[in-house]
Amino acid sequence: MIDAQSNVVRTLPCPGCETIAALDGSAVALTQLEVDSNNPATGLFTSKIVRIDLSSTASPTILNTGLPDTYIAVRLVGEAEGSALAANGDLTEVSFRGGPERMYIVSASKPSAEFGTSEGNTAVEQITGTTVGSVRLAVLSGAYAFACTTASIVTLYDPQTRLVTHTSTAAIIPDSDLPTNGRGPGEHGMAMRDLWWDSSGTLHAMVQAWTCTSPNDDYSNQLVQQSQWKLNSDNRWEQEDQENLLSIRRLSDRQRAIVTLAPSKPAERYGTLFLETSGRRKNLADKVYAIATPAV
Structure with missing residues (x-):
């Protein structure tokens, strides 16, 4: 974890942690996987969701998610309004491509709620x-x-x-x-x-x-x-x-963040980030894969 203002780097052990998503305030959630120690031969995963407050030195806490034990690891695939959004499949139902999957809303204050397939x-x-x-x-x-x-x-x-x-x-x-x-x-x-x-x-x-x-x-x-x-x-x-673009976000009535694709390499999933102000573009960075901004 890096404090963008002070550049202070903080490291916490998180064995088995994989995907990450934002929660409310300055907290983030991570998936932490454990094999069922009582029945290791079953291959079942226990998917814990770990909450870490980036503004605090307190130890990570385990959220009471109520997620089922499955053969396929739970992944965090997004966030909305202070909750993490998770997905995982049932081995007896999913295809070799990984779907369909059950989907859950994970919050810090109550058990997870499945909202669809x-x-x-x-x-x-x-x-x-x-x-x-x-x-x-x-x-x-x-x-x-x-x-x-x-x-x-x-x-x-x-x-x-x-x-x-x-x-x-x-x-x-x-x-x-x-x-x-x-x-x-x-x-x-x-x-x-x-x-x-x-x-x-x-x-x-x-x-x-x-x-x-x-x-x-x-x-x-x-x-x-x-x-x-x-x-x-x-x-x-x-x-x-x-326009052939990798990504775009409106920042204001006059400004947009734009990631252009290289015409000679259409299969590459990265490009050049520009800040566009009233139609004029300023190069900010190369080999950009994704951008994220507040909704405007």
């Missing part, structure tokens, strides 16, 4: 939430058929009412051309990355699509360059900007 047959990539209008959690998963014919799925969950809302990608690729739950054939592939909500409660994503002439094609035959899209009021995705 992910769509598709791949592991959950990201969960991000908003409380604008109502509590909504956007879950990014996918349907995998072959190396080329794979498609991202974004589904909205209301953890209070248990309402599940499917989003339409028909403006990107016709639904009939995409794989569904691991079944082809599908003539195209599509990836959605880097989901984020803005302060008005609109969901955004970076989207890329390609044509598959054979199941094992690479992604070079681009149909839609990776660009910024948003979810409209009819829960349909529509394009916001055609």
Whole structure:
């Protein structure tokens, strides 16, 4: 842990810790895995969630999550309003791609609450939430058929009412051309990355699509360059900007943080970070993989 103001570095032992997410205040949560010591042959994991307060020298505490023991480790895949968002699968139900998975809200004050099961047959990539209008959690998963014919799925969950809302990608690729739950054939592939909500409660994503002439094609035959899209009021995705970008965030009415992709290396998942002010860009850093900013 590094204090960004004082540059003081603090190290705490955390054996078996893997994924991390922000909690309320200055606290973070980490997953800590332990094999069932009473029955090691079963291969069951006990998934503990460890809470660490970065502003305190107090020892880490174990949250009373109530998560079940499973054969597949629990992962923290996001955070929302002071709670961590976790996912894990049941070995008897998941595919070799890791999905579908059960999903949980993990807080510091009460046991975890399961809020749904992910769509598709791949592991959950990201969960991000908003409380604008109502509590909504956007879950990014996918349907995998072959190396080329794979498609991202974004589904909205209301953890209070248990309402599940499917989003339409028909403006990107016709639904009939995409794989569904691991079944082809599908003539195209599509990836959605880097989901984020803005302060008005609109969901955004970076989207890329390609044509598959054979199941094992690479992604070079681009149909839609990776660009910024948003979810409209009819829960349909529509394009916001055609520029080929890795990531983008609005900082104010005049400023945006932008990560551009190198045109000569479209498969590389990093780029150059620019600060754009009134249309003018200043280079801030190279080989940037991801950015995160407060909702604006």
